[in-house]
Amino acid sequence: MDQREVREQFQVEQNRYVSELTEFLAFESVSTDPAYHEKCLQCVDWLTGHLKGIGFSAEILQTGGKPVVYAEYSPQSFDRTILFYGHYDVQPVDPIEEWTSPPFQAQLRDGRLYARGAQDNKGQLFYVLKALEFLVSKNQLAHKVKILIEGEEECGSKSVTEVLPSWRERLAADVLMVCDTGTPVKELNTITMGLRGIVGLTVTLSGPRTDLHSGVHGGVAPNPALEIAHLLSKLHDANGAIAIPGYYDDVPQYSPAEIQAANAFTLSSEQYQAMSGVAPVAGEQNRSFSERRGMRPTIEINGVHSGYGGAGMKTIIPAQAFAKISSRLVAGQNPAVCLTRLEEFLKKNAPTGLLLEVSDQDHGGPGVRVPLDSPVIQSAREILKQVGTGQVALIWEGASIPIVSSLVEASGAQPLLVGFGLEEDNIHAPNESFALEQFEKGFLYAALFLSQKF
Amino acid sequence: MDQREVREQFQVEQNRYVSELTEFLAFESVSTDPAYHEKCLQCVDWLTGHLKGIGFSAEILQTGGKPVVYAEYSPQSFDRTILFYGHYDVQPVDPIEEWTSPPFQAQLRDGRLYARGAQDNKGQLFYVLKALEFLVSKNQLAHKVKILIEGEEECGSKSVTEVLPSWRERLAADVLMVCDTGTPVKELNTITMGLRGIVGLTVTLSGPRTDLHSGVHGGVAPNPALEIAHLLSKLHDANGAIAIPGYYDDVPQYSPAEIQAANAFTLSSEQYQAMSGVAPVAGEQNRSFSERRGMRPTIEINGVHSGYGGAGMKTIIPAQAFAKISSRLVAGQNPAVCLTRLEEFLKKNAPTGLLLEVSDQDHGGPGVRVPLDSPVIQSAREILKQVGTGQVALIWEGASIPIVSSLVEASGAQPLLVGFGLEEDNIHAPNESFALEQFEKGFLYAALFLSQKF
Numbered sequence: 062m063d064q065r066e067v068r069e070q071f072q073v074e075q076n077r078y079v080s081e082l083t084e085f086l087a088f089e090s091v092s093t094d095p096a097y098h099e100k101c102l103q104c105v106d107w108l109t110g111h112l113k114g115i116g117f118s119a120e121i122l123q124t125g126g127k128p129v130v131y132a133e134y135s136p137q138s139f140d141r142t143i144l145f146y147g148h149y150d151v152q153p154v155d156p157i158e159e160w161t162s163p164p165f166q167a168q169l170r171d172g173r174l175y176a177r178g179a180q181d182n183k184g185q186l187f188y189v190l191k192a193l194e195f196l197v198s199k200n201q202l203a204h205k206v207k208i209l210i211e212g213e214e215e216c217g218s219k220s221v222t223e224v225l226p227s228w229r230e231r232l233a234a235d236v237l238m239v240c241d242t243g244t245p246v247k248e249l250n251t252i253t254m255g256l257r258g259i260v261g262l263t264v265t266l267s268g269p270r271t272d273l274h275s276g277v278h279g280g281v282a283p284n285p286a287l288e289i290a291h292l293l294s295k296l297h298d299a300n301g302a303i304a305i306p307g308y309y310d311d312v313p314q315y316s317p318a319e320i321q322a323a324n325a326f327t328l329s330s331e332q333y334q335a336m337s338g339v340a341p342v343a344g345e346q347n348r349s350f351s352e353r354r355g356m357r358p359t360i361e362i363n364g365v366h367s368g369y370g371g372a373g374m375k376t377i378i379p380a381q382a383f384a385k386i387s388s389r390l391v392a393g394q395n396p397a398v399c400l401t402r403l404e405e406f407l408k409k410n411a412p413t414g415l416l417l418e419v420s421d422q423d424h425g426g427p428g429v430r431v432p433l434d435s436p437v438i439q440s441a442r443e444i445l446k447q448v449g450t451g452q453v454a455l456i457w458e459g460a461s462i463p464i465v466s467s468l469v470e471a472s473g474a475q476p477l478l479v480g481f482g483l484e485e486d487n488i489h490a491p492n493e494s495f496a497l498e499q500f501e502k503g504f505l506y507a508a509l510f511l512s513q514k515f
Numbered sequence: 516m517d518q519r520e521v522r523e524q525f526q527v528e529q530n531r532y533v534s535e536l537t538e539f540l541a542f543e544s545v546s547t548d549p550a551y552h553e554k555c556l557q558c559v560d561w562l563t564g565h566l567k568g569i570g571f572s573a574e575i576l577q578t579g580g581k582p583v584v585y586a587e588y589s590p591q592s593f594d595r596t597i598l599f600y601g602h603y604d605v606q607p608v609d610p611i612e613e614w615t616s617p618p619f620q621a622q623l624r625d626g627r628l629y630a631r632g633a634q635d636n637k638g639q640l641f642y643v644l645k646a647l648e649f650l651v652s653k654n655q656l657a658h659k660v661k662i663l664i665e666g667e668e669e670c671g672s673k674s675v676t677e678v679l680p681s682w683r684e685r686l687a688a689d690v691l692m693v694c695d696t697g698t699p700v701k702e703l704n705t706i707t708m709g710l711r712g713i714v715g716l717t718v719t720l721s722g723p724r725t726d727l728h729s730g731v732h733g734g735v736a737p738n739p740a741l742e743i744a745h746l747l748s749k750l751h752d753a754n755g756a757i758a759i760p761g762y763y764d765d766v767p768q769y770s771p772a773e774i775q776a777a778n779a780f781t782l783s784s785e786q787y788q789a790m791s792g793v794a795p796v797a798g799e800q801n802r803s804f805s806e807r808r809g810m811r812p813t814i815e816i817n818g819v820h821s822g823y824g825g826a827g828m829k830t831i832i833p834a835q836a837f838a839k840i841s842s843r844l845v846a847g848q849n850p851a852v853c854l855t856r857l858e859e860f861l862k863k864n865a866p867t868g869l870l871l872e873v874s875d876q877d878h879g880g881p882g883v884r885v886p887l888d889s890p891v892i893q894s895a896r897e898i899l900k901q902v903g904t905g906q907v908a909l910i911w912e913g914a915s916i917p918i919v920s921s922l923v924e925a926s927g928a929q930p931l932l933v934g935f936g937l938e939e940d941n942i943h944a945p946n947e948s949f950a951l952e953q954f955e956k957g958f959l960y961a962a963l964f965l966s967q968k969f
Binding site: 094095152153216243259261269271272274280281283287289290291293296338339342344345353359361363365368369371376378382384385387421458460484488491492 | 547548607613671713715722723724728729730731735737740741743745746751791793796797798799804807808811813815816819820821822823824825827828829830831833834836839841869875877912913914915938941944945946
């Protein structure tokens with residue numbers, strides 16, 4: 062299909078696209094909190110209906126958790142089979158008071174659509190659906206397309222991962238197409254050549270039966286708030302490297318070509334700070350920015366809470382402290398092994414006099430590493446040059462889509478990870494948004510890629 | 516006055532005493548939170564009326580913060596002048612969900628009155644008021660009595676401390692009587708020979724403009740939740756001693772007689788654990804339990820908060836982290852100097868890439884050390900032998916009543932700190948209570964002490 066024709070289609074139909082996406086964004090499909098389960102089911106119904114509406118055979122597949130939407134479309138003749146993956150679930154919205162407009166009532170301001178999920182992943186999967194709708198209507202779809210949209214990506218994709226082995230036949234494909242990634246600056250289009258894996262857990266220290274008076278007990282009772290600080294401070298050494306024995310054992314040596322490609326499209330400290338508000342000073346001090354972000358594991362504290370947090374002073378020794386810890390992994394590291402190492406390290410360093418408990422172990426998933434010389438990658442690269450300014454970056458992403466490696470295994474497909482998210486989209490944070498300009502690029506990319514043989 | 520007569524009075528009147536105390540406890544006089552200011556004023560009105568009702572001339576004295584209730588009664592002839600100090604303010608009630616009965620609707624269960632303030636300090640000051648009421652009605656009060664009841668003890672007594680120098684004449688007294696302390700086991704009556712001072716502050720680390728995705732940014736963005744752990748872990752050395760340079764410079768050498776008296780009524784580890792739920796393993800490892808609790812400074816984390824704390828996992832690098840830190844001091848240490856040392860230590864150890872801010876500096880007050888050989892102490896000791904089992908403990912208390920040293924200075928009086936609180940009273944925690952049996956002992960002590968010359 063011709064690029065001009067796709068652009069025209071977008072100009073003509075963009076208001077309808079935004080209006081339909083707004084409907085999709087209205088579902089409070091927060092997967093991590095059971096209180097929103099019913100909202101997730103409503104979102105699934107809507108999505109299934111929508112897929113049928115654009116000509117796909119669509120159905121709801123049950124899992125042990127949130128259901129999955131599955132759909133297929135097979136042109137009379139086709140080149141390859143594409144499995145497109147997305148997720149309809151979104152992150153929690155708190156702190157809700159920091160949102161400028163309600164997170165589930167999408168609002169268009171200055172060319173951006175603001176809502177939870179506007180980018181991650183409802184917005185990005187929606188430009189693919191609209192491209193498919195367009196190609197089907199023009200009979201220009203070059204491939205058989207299978208669609209799998211799940212509802213637990215934001216909390217680890219556990220339920221769908223469990224059933225994937227039994228869906229091997231259904232999911233068999235040549236390319237696994239995913240649009241859940243981004244690009245460092247909007248002048249570039251990006252192919253993601255790596256994803257990190259993830260595991261996580263919660264560690265809790267309990268001591269006193271109740272909060273204790275910090276005067277009466279200070280100096281004798283062990284303090285969970287203080288001891289969790291000591292515990293967490295042991296996770297890294299003075300050079301910012303993870304201090305857990307064996308944690309780097311299975312981290313691969315990336316090739317010089319990979320490291321060169323990764324370093325080619327890096328951000329300067331100034332660019333990074335302008336974007337995030339903070340200088341990129343963390344992590345292993347002897348590695349480049351791109352390596353630290355995409356080619357090395359991390360351990361992060363996602364939250365730590367203990368004792369009083371209100372106005373004024375409350376002189377207590379808190380009864381308990383807990384920390385939520387997650388670890389990003391790279392291809393080669395086994396999530397179960399890493400989780401065990403983390404858990405055992407915490408237990409070995411348990412403070413005297415307090416009870417240490419580990420809970421909410423999340424086995425997440427492993428990292429992904431895409432081969433540099435793949436023909437699918439070469440084809441996508443050419444299309445992305447046309448869609449943008451001609452420059453295409455290859456990046457090894459720091460984030461995780463834990464299910465991707467499981468899907469690669471179940472489908473036998475070659476992963477193709479292209480996305481149009483920008484840092485300023487604030488995914489996982491208040492005021493998430495997605496620029497219409499990026500939505501349009503996604504629409505162009507999807508329409509061109511899916512209408513061409515390779 | 517005869518002990519039997521005082522006991523009979525209590526038996527006859529105890530129901531009325533509890534009923535009046537219940538009225539007093541109903542005022543939500545939480546001083547640390549401005550939202551309760553009006554409740555504090557209502558409490559002041561009630562208390563002033565009550566003091567007038569028992570025959571005192573009572574008035575409300577304004578300060579820069581919560582008002583103070585001041586009252587006097589002068590028998591036609593009297594021996595000494597006693598200044599009695601108490602506080603009508605109470606600690607916050609959170610976590611509210613852990614209370615068995617509403618904190619401001621006192622409930623009598625199994626001989627204990629449950630309410631916020633039931634012991635600290637409304638309950639303890641009330642037995643003194645009832646003893647005074649009784650002695651006045653029988654014309655048996657041996658001393659002129661001045662009463663000062665303030666409303667900011669739970670957040671540092673700042674406002675009253677500021678005006679004390681201008682009240683020197685009004686407050687001049689021989690003995691400063693305070694009933695805001697406790698006894699380690701109910702078989703003992705206790706004179707508190709020392710109080711710790713206190714200072715406090717909040718330290719905040721800010722970094723990212725908003726919460727960041729922990730995958731996209733993990734390994735490059737500094738993490739406030741992790742960095743506050745590193746910062747707090749530096750406050751103590753491996754032996755549990757405070758690691759801030761110079762912090763022990765002005766800590767006094769206690770005499771062998773003091774240390775012997777302090778160690779004489781200690782708790783075993785088993786007793787302490789049975790009481791608190793935790794073994795007394797914290798603090799300086801080369802000091803005894805009693806020394807660590809009453810004769811040495813501490814630094815405690817009263818709260819630390821950063822990032823996600825809800826159900827499931829939220830993969831963020833939090834934008835901010837804060838910790839509420841307080842330090843108990845002993846007599847000799849200057850609060851302002853200690854606060855400055857703490858603040859400078861934190862700033863010196865500020866993590867790279869994050870903004871460290873110190874706020875809510877609370878200058879608290881210095882510690883108190885009562886001379887072992889004082890005649891007032893000897894007199895009280897004899898009365899306490901009669902009231903209890905004959906055993907009287909001398910303890911150096913770990914808690915603080917920051918105003919006591921200021922009152923000693925303003926009044927020229929000798930401090931006399933006797934209280935009947937027990938650990939099981941859960942002051943500063945959910946389900947605070949006070950045993951009627953201990954209330955009765957307090958009533959006996961106050962009536963006997965205030966009806967005798969010394």
